[in-house]
Amino acid sequence: MKIAFAGTPEFAAQALRALIEAGHEVVLVLTQPDRPAGRGMKLTPSPVKVVALEHGIAVDQPEKLRTEEQQAALRAAAPEVLVVAAYGIILPQAVLDIPTHGCLNIHASLLPRWRGAAPIHRAIEAGDAETGITIMQMDAGLDTGDMLLKRAMPIRADATTASLHDALAALGGEMIVEALAALPDGLTRTPQPEEGVTYAHKIDKAESRIDWRRPAIELDRAVRAFNPFPGAVAELGGTTLKLWAAAPCDRQGAPGEVLQADAEGLVIACGEGALKITTAQKPGKKRQPVGDVLQGLELVPGMVCDLP
Incomplete structure (x- = not known):
C-alpha cells in the first residue's frame, strides 16, 4: 500500500521499520521537529526521522498540522492510508480526510482504557494485570475512534515502563502490518464501549x-x-x-x-x-x-x- 507515516519516538520507529520490512511503499514520514537533547543540548532528530532517512524516505516536520501550508506535503503525497503512532501532534479533521482509507492509530492500551498520552505508565501505576495494543480508525476525538484490532498482553510483576514499552512496540509493529493486509474490506470496525473509559494523562x-x-x-x-x-x-x-x-x-x-x-x-x-x-x-x-x-x-x- 501507498502509506504515509506519522510518529516520533522509538515506539513509532519500530512500527515504521515493520512497515518497511513488510514491503509497503512509505511515501512520506511526518515527525516532530528536531529537539535539543543531551548535555550539549544539540538539535537531535527523532528516532522516526532517523529510520526514514536511513531508507531514503521523504520527511516533513511541521510544528502543527492546522494550516494548508502545514498540510501541503501530506496532500501532495496522496497516501492511501496514514499510519499514526505516538506522533504527539493532534490531527484535525482536514488531515484525517486526506488518505483514501483514513488514518490508523497504533495505541498502546486496550481501549477504551487509558486513552491519552501515557498509557504504558498509567497501566503499571494502576496495577493493571494486562494491557495491549489497539489498532484504531482515527476520528477527531482523543483516542475515541472505532477499533479494528485489539490484542492483550499480561503485565509482569516486575515490568517497568521501559520493558513494557519494548514489548508493546514489537506487538504494535506486527499488528499494523496485519491490519493493512486486511484493508480495505477485511476488518470489522467496532465502536468503543462507553463503559471503562479512563484517561492516561501526560506524566508530570x-x-x-x-x-x-x-x-x-x-x-x-x-x-x-x-x-x-x-x-x-x-x-x-x-x-x-x-x-x-x-x-x-x-x-x-x-x-x-x-x-x-x-x-x-x-x-x-x-x-x-x-x-x-x-x-x-x-x-x-x-x-x-x-x-x-x-x-x-x-x-x-x-x-x-x-x-x-
Missing part, C-alpha cells in the same frame, strides 16, 4: 516524588511506572536520589523510617509495609546498586526520611 515530573505515607505496593508500582522517565525521586539523608529498582516487603515502621541500610538493600517503612530499594542514583552519577549509593550518605536504621 511532580508526580514522581515518593510519599512514604502511601502503601509500599503503590510505591513499587510508581518506581516501575516512572522508569525510565522521569524516575521516582526521594529525599534521603539530605540527598535527592532517583529510585530505579525496588520491591515491597513485609516490615513495619513509621512512614519514612529507615529499617535497613546496607549492601543488601535500603528498606524504608511506608504507610503499609515497607519498600526495599536495590538500585538508585545520586545526582550526576550513574545508576548503581544501593550498597554503593549508600556510601557517603548518613542513613542508619531509626532515621526518618523527609516526607513531601
Whole structure:
C-alpha cells in the first residue's frame, strides 16, 4: 500500500521499520521537529526521522498540522492510508480526510482504557494485570475512534515502563502490518464501549516524588511506572536520589523510617509495609546498586526520611 507515516519516538520507529520490512511503499514520514537533547543540548532528530532517512524516505516536520501550508506535503503525497503512532501532534479533521482509507492509530492500551498520552505508565501505576495494543480508525476525538484490532498482553510483576514499552512496540509493529493486509474490506470496525473509559494523562515530573505515607505496593508500582522517565525521586539523608529498582516487603515502621541500610538493600517503612530499594542514583552519577549509593550518605536504621 501507498502509506504515509506519522510518529516520533522509538515506539513509532519500530512500527515504521515493520512497515518497511513488510514491503509497503512509505511515501512520506511526518515527525516532530528536531529537539535539543543531551548535555550539549544539540538539535537531535527523532528516532522516526532517523529510520526514514536511513531508507531514503521523504520527511516533513511541521510544528502543527492546522494550516494548508502545514498540510501541503501530506496532500501532495496522496497516501492511501496514514499510519499514526505516538506522533504527539493532534490531527484535525482536514488531515484525517486526506488518505483514501483514513488514518490508523497504533495505541498502546486496550481501549477504551487509558486513552491519552501515557498509557504504558498509567497501566503499571494502576496495577493493571494486562494491557495491549489497539489498532484504531482515527476520528477527531482523543483516542475515541472505532477499533479494528485489539490484542492483550499480561503485565509482569516486575515490568517497568521501559520493558513494557519494548514489548508493546514489537506487538504494535506486527499488528499494523496485519491490519493493512486486511484493508480495505477485511476488518470489522467496532465502536468503543462507553463503559471503562479512563484517561492516561501526560506524566508530570511532580508526580514522581515518593510519599512514604502511601502503601509500599503503590510505591513499587510508581518506581516501575516512572522508569525510565522521569524516575521516582526521594529525599534521603539530605540527598535527592532517583529510585530505579525496588520491591515491597513485609516490615513495619513509621512512614519514612529507615529499617535497613546496607549492601543488601535500603528498606524504608511506608504507610503499609515497607519498600526495599536495590538500585538508585545520586545526582550526576550513574545508576548503581544501593550498597554503593549508600556510601557517603548518613542513613542508619531509626532515621526518618523527609516526607513531601
